[in-house]
Amino acid sequence: MKSESMNQYAGFPLLRFVIAGVMAMASSASVYAQMVSEPEPHQVTRAEVRHELEELEAAGYNPSMGDDGSYPADIQAAEAKVAAMHRAERAAATSAGQSGPQVHTH
Template identity: 65%
Template sequence: MKSDSMNRLVDQPLRALVIAGAVLMVTSASVYAQTASEPASRQVTRAEVQHELEELEAVGYSPSQGDDADYPADIQAAEAKVAAKHQAERNAVTGTIQTGQTALTP
């Protein structure tokens, strides 16, 4: 008789743990499924990275300086120069001039 009551004492909490574990697995799977549906970012190719580095070096950035104290500022400045160069190229193609002011429309 003691074994019957002991089985109930062990069996009920064990059953509750199994149910709780199953519920946790189901809810965590649905959370993962929701986050997985976000669009994945496009992977950059090696050639694109090399081209970007060449552009940065062309405007004065030198990655060979190692642990430079000006590291974040110097690469950001080079990136700004490259962005300005690209904007100037786009403006030349479209025939517009960027003056920093908005043009008045008649």
């Protein structure tokens, strides 16, 4: 009878060890999932910056004017024009994609 009661108590430290191990793995998996789910911020390339500046200049912004008193307003106006142009391009691409290819039957 004593051996049955001893076996019952001998399992508790092992059970505690298993539970502690499972909890440790679960918490480390949670930390890893948080780290993996956050995407890296996009590093803007020099070519992208030059392209953006070219678009702004085409929309009327002149960076050589310096701080002539109209600085925030002139670049904001150019940014609004560029944004409107991009929206129009996306809308045209979307409508072209929705219409699908034209099928001619003879």
